[in-house]
Amino acid sequence: MAKLEVGAIRSLASPRHAPAQGMDLAAAELAAERFLAALGIDTDAESLRDTPRRMAHAYAEMLTPRPFELTTFPNDEGYDELVLVRSIPVRSICEHHLLPFTGVAHVGYLPGERIVGLSKLARIVEHFARRPQVQERLTKQVADSLQDRLAPRGVGVVIEADHSCMTLRGVQAPGAMTVTSTLLGTLRDDARSRAEFFALTGQPGSAARP
Numbered sequence: 001m002a003k004l005e006v007g008a009i010r011s012l013a014s015p016r017h018a019p020a021q022g023m024d025l026a027a028a029e030l031a032a033e034r035f036l037a038a039l040g041i042d043t044d045a046e047s048l049r050d051t052p053r054r055m056a057h058a059y060a061e062m063l064t065p066r067p068f069e070l071t072t073f074p075n076d077e078g079y080d081e082l083v084l085v086r087s088i089p090v091r092s093i094c095e096h097h098l099l100p101f102t103g104v105a106h107v108g109y110l111p112g113e114r115i116v117g118l119s120k121l122a123r124i125v126e127h128f129a130r131r132p133q134v135q136e137r138l139t140k141q142v143a144d145s146l147q148d149r150l151a152p153r154g155v156g157v158v159i160e161a162d163h164s165c166m167t168l169r170g171v172q173a174p175g176a177m178t179v180t181s182t183l184l185g186t187l188r189d190d191a192r193s194r195a196e197f198f199a200l201t202g203q204p205g206s207a208a209r210p
Contacts, residue, residue, distance in 0.1 A: 023064075028056035062093055062100070065130040070149055071117040079115065080153075082193070084108035084200055088122045094165050095132035103161030103177070105139075106201040109146060110154040110186050110193065116146075135161055135180050143182035154185035156197040179203070 033052035036043050043051055088105040107121045128141040143157040158181045167174045181203070186193050 023060055025056050025060060028060065029053050032056050059093075059098075062091070063130055063132070065127040066123070068120065068123045068127075070120050070124065072114040072150060073117070075111050075113055075115050079111050082108050082110055082196060082200070083115070083118075084156075084197070085118055085121045086201060088125050090125060090129055090138075090159060090161055092129040092133045092135075092138060092161075093131070094163060095134060097165040097169070098132065099164035099168065101133075101135065101161045101163040101165070101178075103159060105142065105160075106156075106158045107142060107146070108156045108187070108197055108200070109150065109152040112150070112152045114150055116150055121146075135159055135163075135178055139180040140182045143184055147184050152185065154187035154190075154193060155183070156187040156194075156201075157182045158198075158201045158203060 029052045032055040033043055036048075036052065036055075041048065043049060084106065085108070086104075086106045088107060090101075090103045090105050092101055093099070094101050105125045107125065109116075124145060125142055128138055128145070139157050139159045143155045146152070146157075147155045158179065160177050160179050162175075162177060166172075166176055166178075183194060183197070187197050188194065
């Protein structure tokens with residue numbers, strides 16, 4: 001599964017914000033108009049006349065990752081300490097309610113024979129975020145794909161996010177944050193490496209996790 005996902009990263013070729021292959025924006029606009037009408041919203045009003053089109057294009061943009069190459073380089077200097085990029089913006093769509101969830105991701109790895117361009121850690125988060133998601137799956141997909149493509153000694157991913165489906169509806173709990181983590185390799189098995197990763201990502205009390 002991870003190999004297929006990473007292959008998808010390398011093969012994306014659509015321009016920025018263009019709809020992904022298989023998207024029918026005209027049909028989406030019509031469906032949006034019918035959806036709003038079913039909720040009793042009059043789209044004939046001047047201020048709402050173009051809303052179905054804007055709605056279709058907004059979701060198309062949020063569900064279309066930008067193309068990139070997951071560039072790696074030889075680890076010529078034999079660097080063997082943690083590489084961590086903190087506070088990568090996360091913007092995704094909850095697959096249960098199609099409402100946004102937003103937050104930050106902290107992505108780190110212990111290099112093996114190769115290192116990765118730092119900006120690509122943010123790109124890989126975006127790639128898996130721009131689709132209907134649950135945070136747990138998103139966290140694991142980022143970690144698994146980095147492990148598969150880079151073959152590092154360890155990978156750690158923490159995501160902290162605010163879910164609109166919790167804050168705007170249902171329980172209506174503004175300020176509630178959901179935190180998920182995935183650890184692989186040495187960052188999972190070695191207590192000192194795990195403690196360092198969680199300390200640098202600002203996760204209180206996480207050093208004692210099994």
